[in-house]
Amino acid sequence: MTDRDFDTQDWQVRDRAHYLHPFTDHAGLRQTGSRIAAHAEGIHVWDTDGNRMIDGLSGLGCVNLGYGRRELVEAVAREMAELSYCPSFFRTSHRAAITLAETLTGLLPDHLNHVFFQSSGSEANETAMRLVRRFWDLEGRPEKRVIIARELAYHGSTHMAASLSGIPPMYGAGGDVPLPGVVHIRTPYRYRHGRDMDPAEFGVVAARWLEEKILEIGPDRVAAFVAEPAQSAGGAICPPETYWPEIQRICRKYDVLLVLDEVVMGFGRTGKWFGHRYYGIEPDLMQLGKGITSGYLPLSATVISDRVADVLIDKGGEWAHGYTYSGHPACCAVALENIRILTEERIVERAEAELVPAFAAGIRSFVDHPLIGDCRSVGLMGGLEIVRDKATGEAFPYEAHVGDHCSAEALKRGLALRANGDTMSLMPPLVTTPDQIAEIFAIAREAIDATARHFGAM
Template identity: 45%
Template sequence: MSNVKLKNSTTELRDLDALHHLHPFTDHKSLRSGGARVIVKGDGPYVWDSEGHRILDGMAGLWTTNVGYGRSELADAARDQMLELPFYNTFFRTTHPPVVALSQKLAGITPAHINQVFYGSSGSESNDTAIRLIRHYWTLKGEPKRRIIISRKNAYHGSTIAAGSMGGMGHVHKHSYPVYEGFRHIMDPCWFDEGQDGESLEAFGLRAARALEDEILAVGPENVAAFAGEPVQGAGGVKIAPPSYWKEIQRIVDTYGILLLADEVITGFGRLGTWFASDYYGIKPNIITFAKAVTSGYLPLSGILVDDRIVAALMDHDDDFNHGYTFSGHPVACAVALKNIEIMERENLVARVADYGAPALAKLLARFEDHPLVGEVRSVGMMGAIELVADKRTRRRFDNPGRVGLICRDHFFREGFIMRAVFDTMVCAPPLIWGDGEFAEAERVIGRALDLTLADVAGEIAA
């Protein structure tokens, strides 16, 4: 079946998919009735489906393909490493050149206080690892009661039971049977959803951050291990905190001596115009989790970046940290990650986001602020969101959250542009290689998709 894409028609591929493939985060009954879109090719900022349609990828795969598709250098790096050493584990006091080289490279582009890496294969694995290491750290420090990790509503930290429990998404919790104990969730720092009339962004950011201090005091500082947060809440709807927020969060974690976990599975590797969003916001996390764009999605690889404080505690005790994965530090994935970072450095993609991509995306989205369907547009770096509302004046959303978002998403797909719907928030995170042509094409499609959606729901829009 290795050449199935050549032998089978689109209909046959969809039928086979329905017979044998369970998709992630999917209503399987609905999928079976409509069939999956079959993607067969990618090149630069575009993908093609099995019916020959070229589609501008506004989501970088899944917040992932920062250097775009079809990079032969990444394929060559994988092939060369497969012929040299396709696999060996990093258990049993064993290492290999690619994992050593990548670890050194990562230590060089992370904040100065972070110098160690532990590897996995997905963002969920990374956050599971972080949960275990955080609690292990406090046990080593003689404070085993510090087990509570505080996160935020609408946070996404993965879909394993532990990482899903740390996240703040109710539809993920619903399938955990039950949600693991030891996690608390505070308000998210999105003014559009949580801000009060007349409240400044600065005041709102401080109020949202101080919800952390309130929760710490409510459960007892002696019981709190860490605060976990995405610098920008991606899968929750590109929720961007006001400038006052992260500075106050840092003050609070420092005041109570708890650890700070920055989940950079989405924001790492250039998306905000810095290698890591922790640098963009000026915070000093003890752990950074990463995945996705470290290889631009060409192979699965993830990890946690660990600061000197936690490493010192590990070094002070002569015992095992009993945790790991078969594919921790996989040599082929590490070789591809090294080449991916090399490409990003050679093409100055991180600086390009700061100097060109971020302003261009902000300008693009601002063109639609006055559209009758749009309640707000927002962006930071190469991440953006468009809020779809029934009433612009009051920010009132549509009935049955997600219904209008899916209508709009389908119009985007039909018009040749991938934009994701998070309930009724349309989000994008383009490859970092977008240029003037892609931004112009996106502007045309966004306008068309919003107009088509407005025509579908015109009777529900407030006058």
């Protein structure tokens, strides 16, 4: 009996029996059963029942080049045939890791010249936090230990990464999270924290929440501020243009390292190659992942400024940190091919010129919808926030699960539309066409209309 002899129900039974899914209510899953993905091409995914879905989320914000790019598969096969594995321990290196590190630093600002590889964004953030504390120890300032992050942030699921994440439900997953020495400030969420303020004014006010927290703790105790350029899992929170310049000024004033989590925003999501280019940020550390391989293999990178790397190298001796799969040859090879395609086909530039305006217009088209309180986007990431009362911004009670209902309505119509709470989020692949953008928003409108009727808003 081969795998193709099993039907969807067979796969669901096997799935329930053995596979624990991430971020899942498994009791609920036992009632509904999993959707079993079978194959994918371009921006579409088919399940084992033959249903086709537009992937409006690029997987989890990672499949930037879409599915089925043969060049990426072939790059992996070539590297595996030549060098299936090589540790980066024992003073050993290999060509794919060296070339990728060199290629990445060539895409980044001049002060970012060193790269450490891992397999996930969680690990990249874990590495960054160890670097931060090691840096201050070596500088003779071990009292600088406190890390400031933001509410509604998502930085991963390891102990430290979950602690950085400002999503309280994650803290109940076990492990004494958040860890000591991590604190959170409010996020630049204008719809909830400054609806009546001018966006430029609000950006400065929101940035100064960081300064207030630094002064409350004491600048001599604050090691770093870590943040995403714009927040995806938090509900497509896009800061005003005045926010990041003020954050940069505050970090420099108080000698606080600025750590930029570009795991989602990197490799074209904002319409620029990286979020730091879009917002004009000069980080001390930067975490990359997801789009680095377009999700074809797991890889992440922590990019380190000369200021931090020079101290680590000159004063640090052995840095006792690393992973078995740091710089895995096949993962590095697919990242190099991914970057080649993005560059030679001008994918990011085309997305900025052709797709971002259409996407932004699609998001804005919901501004008068009776169920939508706020429409926001940056590049090819956007959110439509569902509210009970459009005039006051009052949200539905959590127990109503309005966002989940809307997501299910979209999926029935063939679109993956993510519910971040009651904000419906979209992050389509960079290879989506303008016609497909229009199709995405047509389905999203049908789903939101159906949700409004269900909850008595239309």
